[in-house]
Amino acid sequence: YDEKKLEELRSKAPWTSDPTYFKSVAVSPSAIMKMMMHCHSGVEKGLKKGGNPIEVMGLLLGRPDPSSPKTLVVTDVFPLPVEGFETRVIADDEDVVNHMIALGESMERTRREKFMGWYHSHPFDVGIHSHCFLSQTDLTTQLQWQRAEDPHGNPFLAIVIDPLRSLAKNVPEIKAFRAYPPEYNSPVPNQCPDGSIVTSEQARLELWGSCWNRYHELGVEYYMSGSARNVMGILTQNFLWMRTLGSTxxxxxxxxxxxxxxxxxxxxxxxxxxxxxxxxxxxxxxxxxxxxxxxxxxxxxxxxxxxxxxxxxxxxxxxxxxxxxxxxxxxxxxxxxxxxxxxxxxxxxxx
Known part of the structure; x- marks a missing residue:
């Protein structure tokens, strides 16, 4: 990416004046894999203890995309030693906060990237609807991050993963969100985070939680870097026998x-x-x-x-x-x- 264009975008910070500025998130395959493995480990840990699956939390590394300014790019993730149940997953431990600060400074110094978001899991059950939404606690946490980071050219993102539904469907069940500022109200009545209009209060609560009108969803897509694509191309050419042995x-x-x-x-x-x-x-x-x-x-x-x-x-x-x-x-x-x-x-x- 063009570092000069990225710095210009960070200095302008158009997202501070437009609460719905960002429309999509591009996530790398390695980031998806790490998040899914971390979330599944929380499920296994809770079940092995004879209780419910445990929620986990981590940080997102990335940046706004200067070539497509309304897109956020997630390049990597870092799991945190934070666990919880139900809707209460917060990094309020002093040691964890210090670890996050030190890790963030190291990433900026070595990889020239910043922590630009956080992720956590909602391993509640396998129901009709996805459990990817922001609870009241999630929304409060996201607002705190946005207030601290958005004005300084670092728009913050929240990703929620439903690991149980992901296992059941055999595909990642993942959604990305950003919170509205407290003073902002959607101009469209009954508009849900995904842009749909739902008039039933019960349906809105089931799909998006009690804070359904205080945040909006960003479309999630996946990308592969040029170097990763080259590696895959070499493997495809040199190891075609793997396809032969792996297919019938x-x-x-x-x-x-x-x-x-x-x-x-x-x-x-x-x-x-x-x-x-x-x-x-x-x-x-x-x-x-x-x-x-x-x-x-x-x-x-x-x-x-x-x-x-x-x-x-x-x-x-x-x-x-x-x-x-x-x-x-x-x-x-x-x-x-x-x-x-x-x-x-x-x-x-x-x-």
Whole structure:
């Protein structure tokens, strides 16, 4: 990013005059991973103690985006030794505050970035609605941060994570918020933090808590830095075998749908092949086949004959060495039949 443009944006601080200035948040993959791991650790810790999941808290590292001024960028996160229950998660311990100050100074000195927000979890239960909202305590904490940081060119952000719902849905359940100043009132009646209009008071409380009209939501998106993208590109080129080992054709929906069709087509082709009587010698086994064609033997039906021919030849294709196998007697004819069988079964064997 352009440091000069960033400093200009910080000095102007347009967010101080427009409570809804920021519209979106871009979060790095590493930051998402760290937050989710931290929140899940709180869930596990609480359950292991025989109680409810524990809320956790951490700090966000990042900046406003000078190329897209109405976007905040979260580059990294730092978990804090702060735990709580329900809606009371605050960093009021003196040692924790001193740790935050020292860590913040170190980040500004070494990485030229500031702490620009905080995150915490709401591991209440898995219900119909997400538990990503700001409680009264959360709102008070966020307002304190904004009053202290916003005027100095560092707009502060709050992120709330619902770890239980994230586990249930298998995707991060995360929302980002900023608080309205006390003197600000939304010009749109009954407008919720996400911009929707909800007239039912009970519905508003269920979705956004008792402070539903005192904060607004920012859209969350994910980004990957140029260096991370280059690493992923190298891995994709050099380790394609990982994709091969980690995938199965039968997992593909098209292959699943066409599998019965391929089996039927292979069976039909096998039924049309006249094997006659031949002796084929491979490197390890000598096998004699007789009367497996359309005539059958010992009174078997043509359908049973085709089934036996299919079973025998599929098994032979999968277990014997077809490349470089020696033939005796009718070698050329046997090789021709083998090729014919291989073509018939190819669509099935690939799966």
């Amino acid at each position: 054709p039968m997992l593909d929906s098209e292959n699943r749908q066409r599998y019965p069709e391929r089996v039927a087509a292979a069976a039909e082709k096998l039924g049309k092949i006249d094997l006659g009587t031949s002796t084929t010698t491979t490197s390890s086994t000598t096998t004699t086949t007789s009367s497996l064609g359309s005539g059958g033997r010992m009174g078997t039906t043509s359908q049973q004959s085709r089934g036996r021919a299919y079973d025998y030849n599929v098994n032979r294709l999968l277990t014997s060495s077809t490349a470089g196998a020696g033939t005796s007697g009718t070698g050329d004819k046997g090789a021709s039949k083998e090729k014919e069988l291989g073509n018939a079964c190819q669509g099935v064997v690939e799966l």
